Amino acid sequence: MTLERSPLVEQHQALDASLVEFGGWEMPIAYPSGTINEHLACRRGAAMFDVSHLGSVRITGDGAFDRLQTTLTNDLRKITPGRAQYTHLLDAHDASVLDDIIVWWHPRADGDPDVFDVMPNASNTDDVVAALGGIETTHDRAVIAVQGPEAKTVLATVFPEAAATGRFRVTHCDWHGAPCVVAGTGYTGEPGVEIAVPAASAGSLWDALIGAGITPAGLGARDTLRLESALPLHGQELGRGITSLQADLGWVVAWEKPTFIGKDAALSERSDGVTRRLFGIATDGRRPARTGCTVLVNGVAVGKVTSGNFSPILGHGIALAFLPPTTAEGDLVDIDVRGKTLAGRVVATPFV
Numbered sequence: 001m002t003l004e005r006s007p008l009v010e011q012h013q014a015l016d017a018s019l020v021e022f023g024g025w026e027m028p029i030a031y032p033s034g035t036i037n038e039h040l041a042c043r044r045g046a047a048m049f050d051v052s053h054l055g056s057v058r059i060t061g062d063g064a065f066d067r068l069q070t071t072l073t074n075d076l077r078k079i080t081p082g083r084a085q086y087t088h089l090l091d092a093h094d095a096s097v098l099d100d101i102i103v104w105w106h107p108r109a110d111g112d113p114d115v116f117d118v119m120p121n122a123s124n125t126d127d128v129v130a131a132l133g134g135i136e137t138t139h140d141r142a143v144i145a146v147q148g149p150e151a152k153t154v155l156a157t158v159f160p161e162a163a164a165t166g167r168f169r170v171t172h173c174d175w176h177g178a179p180c181v182v183a184g185t186g187y188t189g190e191p192g193v194e195i196a197v198p199a200a201s202a203g204s205l206w207d208a209l210i211g212a213g214i215t216p217a218g219l220g221a222r223d224t225l226r227l228e229s230a231l232p233l234h235g236q237e238l239g240r241g242i243t244s245l246q247a248d249l250g251w252v253v254a255w256e257k258p259t260f261i262g263k264d265a266a267l268s269e270r271s272d273g274v275t276r277r278l279f280g281i282a283t284d285g286r287r288p289a290r291t292g293c294t295v296l297v298n299g300v301a302v303g304k305v306t307s308g309n310f311s312p313i314l315g316h317g318i319a320l321a322f323l324p325p326t327t328a329e330g331d332l333v334d335i336d337v338r339g340k341t342l343a344g345r346v347v348a349t350p351f352v
Contacts, residue, residue, distance in 0.1 A: 001024075003021055003024060003025055003026040004024055004025040004026070004053070004139075005025070005026050006025065006026075006027065006050050006052040006053065006142060007052060007141075007142040007199035007200075007202040007203070008050045008052065008142055008144075008202055008203060008206055009026065010203065011050075011203055011206045011207065012028045012050065012216075015031050015032075015216055016031065016032050017029075017030065017031050017216070017218060018030050018031075018218070020219075022053060022122070022219055023053050023121065023122030023123045024053075024122060024123060025052075025053035025122060027050065027053055027218075027219055028050060028216075028218040028219065029218045029219050029220045030218040030220045030221070031216050031217070031218060033215070035218065035220035035221050035224065036221075036312045037215075038215060038216075038217035038218060038220070038221035039217070039221040039224050039225055039312045039313075040312055040313075041148065041215035041217065042147050042148045042188055042190055042215070042217060042221060042225055043148070043149075043190065043225070043312075043313055043352075044148070044149065045148050045149070045150045045154075045215065046146065046147070046148040046149075046150040046151040046153075046154045046155075046192075046213070046214045046215065047146075047147055047148050047151075047188075047214065047215045047216070047217040047221070048144055048145060048146045048147070048206075048209050048214045048215070048216055048217065049144070049145040049147065049216075049217050049218070049219070049221075049222050050142065050143075050144060050206075051143045051144070051145050051187075051194065051222075052138075052141070052142040052143050052202075053122040054119055054120070054121065054122055054138075054143060055118075055119060055120040055121065055122060055124065055125030055128065055136065055138050056117055056118075056119060056136065056137045056138045056140075056141065056143075056196065057117070057118040057119075057120065057125065057128055057129055057132065057134040057135070057136050057137070058115065058116070058117055058118075058134055058135050058136075058137050059115075059116045059118060059132060059133065059134035059135075060113055060114065060115045060116070060134075061113050061114070062113070064113075064114045064115075064116055065114055065116075067132055067133065068103065068116060068118070068132065069257070069260075070259050070260060070261075071089065071131055071132055071260060071261050072087040072088065072089055072101065072103070072260060072261075073087055073088040073089075073090060073244065073252055073253045073254060073260050073262075073266075074086065074087035074088070074252055074253070074254055075254035075256075075257055076103070076105070078254075079105060079168075080105070081105050081106065081107050081108045081114070082105065082106070082107035082108075082169060082170050082171070083105055083168055083169055083170060084102055084103060084104050084105065084168045084169070084170050084183045084184070084185050085102070085103045085105070085168070086100070086101070086102055086252060087100070087101050087102075087103055087252060088100050088101070088238075088244050088249070088252050088253070089101060089120075089127070089128060089131055089261065090243075090244070090260070090261050090262025090263075090265070090266065091240070091261075091262055091265075092261050092262050092265070093262075093265060094241070094243070094262075094265050095243045095244070095245075095262040095265035095266040095268075095269060096239065096240050096241055096242060096243060096262075097234070097238040097239060097242055097243065097244055097247065098124065098127055098131075098239075098240075099120045099121055099124040099127065099128060099234060099238075100121070100232065100234055100238050100249075100252075101118055101119060101120050101128065102119045102183070102185055103116055103117070103118055103119070104116065104117040104118075104119065104170045104181065104183050105170060106170060106172070106181065107170060107171065107172060116134075117137070117181060117196070118132060118134065121234045121235075123234075123235075124234070125138060131261070139199070140198065140199060141196045141197060141198055141199055141202070142196075142197055142199055142202030142206075143194055143195065143196050143197075144194070144195045144197065144202070144205060144206060144209070145186050145187070145188075145192060145193070145194045145195075146162075146192050146193055146194075146195065146209065146214060147186045147188040147190045147191070147192035147225075148188075148190045148191070148192060149190060149191065151190065151191060151192040151193070151214070152191060152192065152193070154212050154213060154214055155193070155209070155212075155214070157212050158208045158209060158211075158212045159173070159175060159195075159205070159208070161173035161174075161182075162175075162180065162182045162193055162195050163193070165182045165183065165184045165193050166184050167184040167191065168183070168184050168185060169183070169184045170182070170183045170184075175195075175197055175201055175204070175205050176201065176204065178197060178198045178200070178201035179198065180195055180196060180197045180198075181195075181196045182194070182195050182196070183196075187222060187225070187226050187231060188222065188225040188226060188229065189225060189226070189228065189229030189231065189350060189352065190225070223307075223309070224309050224310075224311070224312065227307050227308075227309050227311075227318060227320070227351075228311050228313060228314070228318065228350065228351045228352040229350045229351070229352060230280060230320065230349035230350040230351060231350075232247055232249070232278075232320075233306075233307060236291060236306045236307050236320075237278060237306050237307065237320055242322075243266065243269055243274070244266065245266070245269055245270060245274050245277075246274050246275075246276055246277055246278065246322065247278050248277055248278045250270070253266060255267070255270070273325070274325050275324075275325070276303065276322040276323060276324060276325065277322065277323065277324075277325045277327070278306070278320055278321070278322055278323075279320070279321055279322075279323045279327055279346050279349075280318065280319070280320060280346065280347050280348065280349035280350075280351060281295070281305075281318070281319045281320070281321055281333060281335070281344040281345065281346055281347065282314075282316060282317070282318055282344060282345055282347045282351070283316060283317035283318070283319065283335065283342050283343065283344040284316055284317075284343060284344075285316060285317065286310055286315075286316065286317065287310075287317060287337070287342060288308045288309050288310045288317035288318070288319065289305045289308035289317060289319040289321075289335045289337055289342055289344070290305065290308045290337065291305060291306060291307055291308065292304060292305065293305040293308065293319075293335050293336055293337050293342075294335070294336040295321050295323060295333050295334070295335055295336075295344075296333065296334045296335070296336060297331070297332075297333055297334070299334075302323055302324055302327075302333075303321050303322045303323040303324070304321060304322060305319045305320070305321045305335060306319075306320045306321060306322060307319060307320045308320075311351060311352065313352050314351060314352065317342070317344075318351045319335070319344070320349075323346070327346055328346065329346055329347060329348055330345060330346060330347075331345065331346040332344070332345050332346075333345065333346065
């Protein structure tokens with residue numbers, strides 16, 4: 001199998017990044033400083049991530065708004081051009097979340113056509129094109145996420161127009177003549193932006209950000225950061241057999257819309273009540289639970305861990321798990337980790 005490669009692969013190689021397969025792409029999992037240092041740089045300063053493996057599908061022209069509005073769960077009427085929105089694509093039969101998506105609605109002048117960039121997960125781009133149409137533009141650009149409490153301050157020294165992009169806003173700006181689309185989004189729980197830059201200009205932007213002192217971070221840190229922030233990962237907290245309601249993301253569903261794919265099945269589940277729901281679990285010590293571990297109460301299996309890891313900020317293990325909907329914050333649980341019992345308690349999320 002031939003892996004896709006980011007336009008920034010030479011930059012990663014020059015920094016001695018550890019490259020791994022992810023979603024059909026060869027991507028950096030970590031740099032020599034290590035995942036924990038990269039994680040802390042994002043929480044305390046500024047870090048940047050190559051997320052070019054994420055899909056991009058451009059949908060434009062007459063009917064684009066209606067196509068998105070009648071396919072995806074959220075309500076585009078809640079936003080306007082120049083904003084971004086989180087939404088779901090559901091299975092028509094059981095309301096499983098086929099993908100969770102960010103829609104970037106480009107700013108436009110009066111009379112201009114609508115332009116949307118639909119940003120699916122790497123492995124789901126073909127499914128999104130099948131559901132929505134549009135033109136895939138994934139290979140025309142790189143996407144660099146600049147994240148952290150100091151992210152915009154440092155970015156402003158290099159690319160001030162991008163740094164001025166507000167939370168869940170979308171702007172157009174040029175990097176030395178290369179047209180970029182910037183969204184005030186991310187996947188770390190920290191403020192920042194994601195910059196879609198033409199592939200040919202991506203290396204120069206990356207190098208400038210390195211020169212400004214922003215720490216390069218890999219997908220390992222991106223995963224621990226999103227887990228601390230209790231953000232779902234497709235294939236673990238979302239996917240086949242998992243609905244928006246089970247993932248505690250019912251707010252993403254605009255129930256009042258006349259139609260969207262999977263609406264009838266979603267309404268049926270809402271009426272009947274979910275049989276499980278996503279909860280956070282904290283464990284003592286550095287040893288974490290892992291994906292697939294069984295959660296027990298009084299020796300009886302009640303659920304499965306979907307994601308687990310060590311939290312660099314909290315200094316102990318954290319996990320997300322599907323548990324009975326009657327579970328409450330403060331409940332004590334045990335987690336079977338390779339035949340050994342790890343004690344935990346149900347806690348509020350986000351963890352950080």
